[in-house]
Amino acid sequence: MNKKYRNLIIILVILLIALVFIIILSNKKEQVDLTYGGWESSVYTGFHRPNQGGWSELIIVDEEGNQSLQRSIYLGQAKIDGVLAYGVETDPDVLNNSGSILQVWYDENSDEIIKMVSKNKQEEDVICVSQSLMELIMPGFETYLPSVFTPDKYHSLIDYTYDTFMTETGKTIQIAKFVDEYQTEIWVSSEVPFGVVKGVFLPTNVTVVNLRDFSLSGATPLISLSEMMNCKAGESLDLDQ
Numbered sequence: 351m352n353k354k355y356r357n358l359i360i361i362l363v364i365l366l367i368a369l370v371f372i373i374i375l376s377n378k379k380e381q382v383d384l385t386y387g388g389w390e391s392s393v394y395t396g397f398h399r400p401n402q403g404g405w406s407e408l409i410i411v412d413e414e415g416n417q418s419l420q421r422s423i424y425l426g427q428a429k430i431d432g433v434l435a436y437g438v439e440t441d442p443d444v445l446n447n448s449g450s451i452l453q454v455w456y457d458e459n460s461d462e463i464i465k466m467v468s469k470n471k472q473e474e475d476v477i478c479v480s481q482s483l484m485e486l487i488m489p490g491f492e493t494y495l496p497s498v499f500t501p502d503k504y505h506s507l508i509d510y511t512y513d514t515f516m517t518e519t520g521k522t523i524q525i526a527k528f529v530d531e532y533q534t535e536i537w538v539s540s541e542v543p544f545g546v547v548k549g550v551f552l553p554t555n556v557t558v559v560n561l562r563d564f565s566l567s568g569a570t571p572l573i574s575l576s577e578m579m580n581c582k583a584g585e586s587l588d589l590d591q
Contacts, residue, residue: 393512393540394526396500400543402426405569406496407444407562408546418443419562422496422544423569427458430465430579434458437578438496438544439571448472452479453573454495461499463492467581469573476573478581496544503530504538504545515539515547519563523547534558 389395405423412418421444425437437455448471455465466479484491510526515537517523523541529552530536537548542564549559 389506390510391512391526393524394510394538395540396504396506397497397538397545398540399498400424401567403567403569404543404565406543406546406564409560409562410442411556411558411560419445421569423571424498424543425453425455425571428455428575430455433464435464436498438498439573440496441572446471451572453571453578455578456498465578467573467578469577471572476577476581478583496546498544500545513537515561517561517563521563 402424403426405421408420408422410418410420421441423439425439427434427436429435435455435457437453439451439453441449441451443449450468450470453467453469454463456462457464463481466481466484467476468479469476488494508528510528513525513527515523515525523539525537525539525547527535527537527548533552535548535550535552537550538545539547542561543566546559547561548557550557
């Protein structure tokens with residue numbers, strides 16, 4: 351395998367390992383079904399699709415206590431091979447100048463991934479990423495990606511409590527919280543792109559995810575639309591090397 355593409359695979363693995371710490375906070379599913387009777391409070395009414403350029407920054411803490419700053423941007427809609435799609439771009443470590451960016455595009459009708467690309471911050475090339483390759487690296491990787499729609503597990507029947515939260519940058523939002531089956535206290539908000547605010551693992555009282563900042567508009571992706579459309583074919587994963 352070409353060294354360049356081997357490094358890309360390693361970077362993607364690191365990206366997905368970082369995202370696993372918000373698996374309980376992000377699950378690419380259909381919007382919540384409000385036929386259950388609706389939400390108990392107007393404080394939280396599920397995840398809302400962001401405006402184009404809406405973004406959020408999450409501080410992710412790994413098992414060794416190391417922190418990374420993950421930034422996700424909603425890219426809006428585009429036609430890809432004649433299919434109307436919407437996209438999300440994620441930089442798993444904003445402060446790492448040698449890291450890689452992942453951009454994912456979903457079919458508007460089926461909600462299935464139709465295109466993925468990646469770019470190393472220190473290189474010009476944008477590489478097409480195979481979904482089958484990603485599944486080999488980490489099965490079920492889709493559940494680790496930032497979610498535009500309300501995950502099923504956050505439906506209106508959950509027994510939420512309500513509070514407020516202030517970001518490091520001084521923005522105050524309303525949040526809903528509950529304890530999940532993994533003994534993690536989950537904080538979510540309808541005011542934040544991708545919904546995620548905080549995750550606290552209660553047995554150790556360690557915060558594994560924390561919202562640093564967000565905005566409803568204004569972000570510019572690091573991979574342009576034309577770069578995404580014209581990505582270069584990546585190599586297949588050779589498990590023998």
